[in-house]
Amino acid sequence: MEQVQLCGDDFDHVNLLTSESMMAGQFDQFIYCLTRFTGAREVVELGVWKGQTAAFLAKAMKHNGGMCYGVDVGEYQTEAMAHIERLQLSRWFTYIRGDSAEVGRTWKRGRVNFVFVDAGHDYDHVRADVEAWWPHLRVGGYMAIHDIVSRDGAGRVASEITTGKAPFDTWQCLVLPLYWEHGALVVTKLGESHRE
Numbered sequence: 557m558e559q560v561q562l563c564g565d566d567f568d569h570v571n572l573l574t575s576e577s578m579m580a581g582q583f584d585q586f587i588y589c590l591t592r593f594t595g596a597r598e599v600v601e602l603g604v605w606k607g608q609t610a611a612f613l614a615k616a617m618k619h620n621g622g623m624c625y626g627v628d629v630g631e632y633q634t635e636a637m638a639h640i641e642r643l644q645l646s647r648w649f650t651y652i653r654g655d656s657a658e659v660g661r662t663w664k665r666g667r668v669n670f671v672f673v674d675a676g677h678d679y680d681h682v683r684a685d686v687e688a689w690w691p692h693l694r695v696g697g698y699m700a701i702h703d704i705v706s707r708d709g710a711g712r713v714a715s716e717i718t719t720g721k722a723p724f725d726t727w728q729c730l731v732l733p734l735y736w737e738h739g740a741l742v743v744t745k746l747g748e749s750h751r752e
């Protein structure tokens with residue numbers, strides 16, 4: 557996990573969004589493409605660990621002229637920042653030390669285009685993260701919940717969303733369950749015009 561391969565220009569083409577990254581089962585590349593090619597400029601990662609996915613998001617923000625905020629309780633902050641600095645991406649990454657749901661509840665930096673939920677994986681944590689961060693998501697933005705296959709808590713929140721027991725009105729979202737790798741649920745936030 558020490559080294560992440562961020563390819564050069566060959567990596568930056570849209571085909572990766574729908575085909576190559578999914579077939580290769582590389583979720584990092586998938587969310588890189590999702591944020592890069594939807595023009596996202598404010599993205600949040602909940603759970604940074606050693607900075608693997610954060611580096612992909614920061615790279616997308618370098619292209620888009622945006623900022624990736626990474627929220628973590630901080631155990632691996634030094635490793636994460638060293639990794640991002642080694643890749644010369646620190647200008648597009650801000651580390652926020654704290655509890656992911658609490659940071660969401662007190663967030664004052666405005667609306668965001670993408671939230672990657674990958675911090676505490678038990679049910680209460682994932683549900684609290686979704687509840688705290690969903691209001692900060694722009695209409696047209698995306699939330700991805702990781703490990704819905706490999707972790708029971710994340711899986712339970714994902715099934716609540718897909719069966720209409722979401723912590724938000726279901727008219728507000730379109731869901732895309734991804735069952736490869738550890739599984740993920742990608743939710744798009746819709747606007748008022750989608751209300752029946």
Ligand SMILES: C[S@@+](CC[C@H](N)C(=O)[O-])C[C@H]1O[C@@H](n2cnc3c(N)ncnc32)[C@H](O)[C@@H]1O
Nearest residue numbers: 603604605608609628629654655656674675676
């Ligand atoms: C699965 S790892 C994140 C992996 C990272 N997203 C990646 O793909 O490279 C989970 C991280 O969440 C952090 N974490 C766990 N509970 C948290 C909480 N309540 N608030 C903030 N971070 C938390 C842990 O410290 C750990 O670094």
